[in-house]
Every structure is written in C-alpha cells, then in structure tokens.
Amino acid sequence: MNESNSRDSAQVEKIKAAKNERRCVSCRKIAPKHEFWRIVKCHPSKKIAIDLSNILMQGRSAYLCPTDSCLQSAKKKNRLSKSLKATVTDEIYQQLQLLITSRSELTD
Numbered sequence: 001m002n003e004s005n006s007r008d009s010a011q012v013e014k015i016k017a018a019k020n021e022r023r024c025v026s027c028r029k030i031a032p033k034h035e036f037w038r039i040v041k042c043h044p045s046k047k048i049a050i051d052l053s054n055i056l057m058q059g060r061s062a063y064l065c066p067t068d069s070c071l072q073s074a075k076k077k078n079r080l081s082k083s084l085k086a087t088v089t090d091e092i093y094q095q096l097q098l099l100i101t102s103r104s105e106l107t108d
Helices: 002-019 066-076 079-084 090-107
Strands: 021-023 030-032 037-042 048-052 059-064
Touching: 030 037, 037 079, 037 090, 048 090, 059 066, 059 079, 066 079
Parallel strands: none
Antiparallel strands: 021 030, 037 048, 037 059
16 A cells, blocks of 8 residues: 555656656757746737746747757747747747847857
8 A cells, every 4th residue: 555655656746747847849858847948929919929037928838948959940840830820920030049149158
C-alpha cells in the first residue's frame, strides 16, 4: 500500500512539473516556460503581441526559444502563424530580432 502511495506521489509531482513546461514551435525543445518567449494572439482583440513580462495576457499563445536559429526557422516555416491561427506580421519578427540583438550585445 505504501509503495502505491509513493508511486502516486511521483506521478503528481511529474504532472506538476509538466504544467510549467512548454514546447518551442520551431525546434520542439521542451523546457520550463520562463526559458521561452511567449507570443500571444490576445483575446478579444486578436492582436499579436510579445509577452515578455509574464503578465500572462489572455489568448492563444506560442512559445519560441530566444535564439536566432529558432526565430529564422519559425519565420521561414510560418510556425508562429500556424500555431496562433493568425497572421504574424514582419513587425513582430523584427521586434523579436531586436530582442536577440540586444541580448547578444549584453553578453558580449
């Protein structure tokens, strides 16, 4: 009986950990959601926005690794638009590219 309870506890912990994990729409990497950028189709305005503050805007969201390779791949294969079921403008991609550029300048 005790073995069953420990197995159930392990399953509950696994589920809790999985709740905070997300998958990159580009490379398919699974990681804690704070490691990704969150791009949101806001509800009810349907405007596409980048949620960097983790305020958690309401709406359909897609997660993307903050790397140039994932951004370029997502743009080339139209992954954000497909995931959000909406058109993602070049302006959003330019904003994400600026974030990558400013991030790399900080680390240099």
